[in-house]
Amino acid sequence: ETGVTQTPRHLVMGMTNKKSLKCEQHLGHNAMYWYKQSAKKPLELMFVYSLEERVENNSVPSRFSPECPNSSHLFLHLHTLQPEDSALYLCASSQDFTQMGNTIYFGEGSWLTVV
Amino acid sequence: SQQGEEDPQALSIQEGENATMNCSYKTSINNLQWYRQNSGRGLVHLILIRSNEREKHSGRLRVTLDTSKKSSSLLITASRAADTASYFCATRAGGSYIPTFGRGTSLIVHP
Numbered sequence: 184e185t186g187v188t189q190t191p192r193h194l195v196m197g198m199t200n201k202k203s204l205k206c207e208q209h210l211g212h213n214a215m216y217w218y219k220q221s222a223k224k225p226l227e228l229m230f231v232y233s234l235e236e237r238v239e240n241n242s243v244p245s246r247f248s249p250e251c252p253n254s255s256h257l258f259l260h261l262h263t264l265q266p267e268d269s270a271l272y273l274c275a276s277s278q279d280f281t282q283m284g285n286t287i288y289f290g291e292g293s294w295l296t297v298v
Numbered sequence: 299s300q301q302g303e304e305d306p307q308a309l310s311i312q313e314g315e316n317a318t319m320n321c322s323y324k325t326s327i328n329n330l331q332w333y334r335q336n337s338g339r340g341l342v343h344l345i346l347i348r349s350n351e352r353e354k355h356s357g358r359l360r361v362t363l364d365t366s367k368k369s370s371s372l373l374i375t376a377s378r379a380a381d382t383a384s385y386f387c388a389t390r391a392g393g394s395y396i397p398t399f400g401r402g403t404s405l406i407v408h409p
Contacts (some may be wrong), residue, residue: 184338218399226341226386226399238394264341273340281395284329287388289340 186210189274189290196264197298204259204293206274214280215257216287217249218273226273232257233280264297271295301325302387307408310406317374319403321387322367330363331388331397332372339400341386344372379409 187208194227195211196202208215217229231239246268248260271292277285302323313316314368321330329348335342347354347370349362360373374381384402391398 185342187340223401224402228398229395231396244321271338275340284346285395285397286331286343286346287333287341287397289333289342291340294338 185288185290186287187274187276187288187290189272189293191293194296195296195298196261196265198258198266199279200264201260201262202217203261204274204295206257206259206275206290208255208257208276208288210276210278212276212278212288213254214277214285215251215254216275216277217257217259218275218289220268220271220273220292229259231280238280261295264295266297269296299389302330302389302400303401304385304387304403306403307401308404308406309358310408311377312408313377313379315377315407317377317381317405317407319372319385319405321370321372321389321400323387323389323391324368325390325391326365327391329390330361331363332359332361332370333388333399334384335384335386337383344385372385374405377407379407381402381405382407 214233219227230249248259273292274290275287300312300327305320315405354396368409386402
């Protein structure tokens, strides 16, 4: 248990569906992250939020829409995805976005399959 | 662009042997961290080494950092089957606050 909880753990959706991934951290951290992990590829940073403000948007297609209503919760809204978007989506948090020695705490991930 | 790259991509050893994996990076760093990921799970932080440190230990883990060669190594001594996982290095390049990860080394320890 890392203190970062992701739901659902598994999601299968059609290309025309709208779904959301949810992340909650119980660590009192100020920064939250979405990463995408595909087979044989490096971990890709998608978005970073610091104190509920988006500070990084790594050229992610608009079919992925993040939302951070407060410093404990982070959502990734999914709409009209493509099969190549199938991957493990990892949420993470850290104490403070601006600290160089920050440890990143990851959730268990949400396995997404787009059919 | 990707900052760190782990090598080898895959490593298979017998229980009790030592496992060594390496990380090379491109630009100057503030610190380097190693993470572990069990199959299909999230990453877990193992150890952090700062740019002014050359070696660090934590239990059976030994990390070295050579900033002149822009490389780091993670040594797991007396490996166990439970060490089977993927291992990633994460670096923060220059003044960046964002950690970037490589593809990882997949370690299999046979009982």
